[in-house]
Amino acid sequence: MFSHVDGYLRHIMADCTGKRSGNVADYIPELAAVDPDGYGLSLCVHDGHMYSHGDSSVEFTIQSISKPLTYAMAISRLGNAMVDEKIGVEPSGEAFNEISVDDRRRPKNPMINAGAILAASLLLPPVTEIDEATVTKVFGEVLDFYSACAGRRLTLDEAVYASEKATGSRNRAIGYMLDSFGALDTNPDAALDLYYRQCSIRVTTDDLAAIGSTIANGGLNPRTGRMVFNQEVAQRLLSVMTTCGMYDGAGDWVTGVGLPAKSGVGGGILAVLPGQLGIGVYSPRLDEHGNSVRGVETCRHLSTDLGLHMFNVTRESRVTIRSVYDLDGVEVSGDWTELERGFLRTCRDRVRVYELQGDLTFAGAESALRRLETDMDDLSVAIVEISRIGVIDPVARTMLLSAKRTLDERGRKAMLVDPDNVVRTSVKRHRNDAIAPNLNVPEDLLGFDPTLPHVHSTMDEAIEDAEAFLLKQQSDA
């Protein structure tokens, strides 16, 4: 019914829309022809719930975001050790299409073209002659794998593929250099063909977010329940995406955004918060590194505004709702008249208690809020009990308080049982920082209410308050 998360995402997009610098990729006509102002954002959380905004169903080519996926296939099939013999894992500090290798003549990492072409070659049979039918068959497996990560059937953009192939001199130079070093066990043209095809797979930001959440979940696609790759592979992907995913700007990216990510010249960025969520952004104007300008800015905002930096540490935010129950088994308190008590007994199920636990961050607050949204029609009072919450992240606190206000506005009552004053303490701590140090979202959008009414230190107090509310509602009716 109400989604604060959608409000945040819309706000972040509004903040970044003005970023119109950069140019769309123009090395092939198909990429040059896209709408430069296209802008989509999707977020897929740990249980597979998807938030989609803007051009989230517009298809574009995956381009270099294919690199971690093909690498995942190679290590799933051959194991880390064998792949490590062939492809390094060191950030190169160079452009993605640099014609370079390390001192063992291995591509420096799988996120630059040399490493990606080599990873593609590892999926092909180790023979020097490969016919087109074989490449097509292997590409079918690649498409199956990518589709399983996205949770839907993906397709090839034939026109982009034809153009990539026709104009790929630089990639051919890289492929032939690798071959001349004896690095390829297969036919270089076949490896290049497979690489051009994988780059030309069409995706949407919803797909990227789903792929991201599959990586975040250790290889289990939360939308389909299918295990696509194992935990070890996921860890490997997250590592190389962290150190090499955003090309030359890796250090700046990790410091400023702190989300393992991969970009593509089609304008997409895939980012992952390990254990929690996947993000897909699309906006085709690129910076000098080939990263989407608005995409980078959007990730920066998501990270700072929503506290998504991966080193925002010591958070146990997934097991947030410990239990949910109504007051059916709880006796009506003695302070009311017999008549009032009689009435209150008829509506014990209209009061629902939500016990939260863990450290509350964006992801935890998101699932708690979504549960409240779903239940809203069935309740009059929601009592949120947070005695087992250790730390409340500023954004989570704001989300909790704005959910409370929304419930109030809909004629429900929300109460907080906060014996240790976690919310008040965090308000005090952050009050001078305008809600939250990083949350650059206006207060009215969040519905933030700094006076904190209906915060109780015991459950008994909250129940009494709930009963008073129900009686008042009854007498007003």
Ligand code: GLN
């Ligand atoms: N097809 C492009 C290439 O190989 C992909 C590059 C990218 O997205 N960074 O040059």
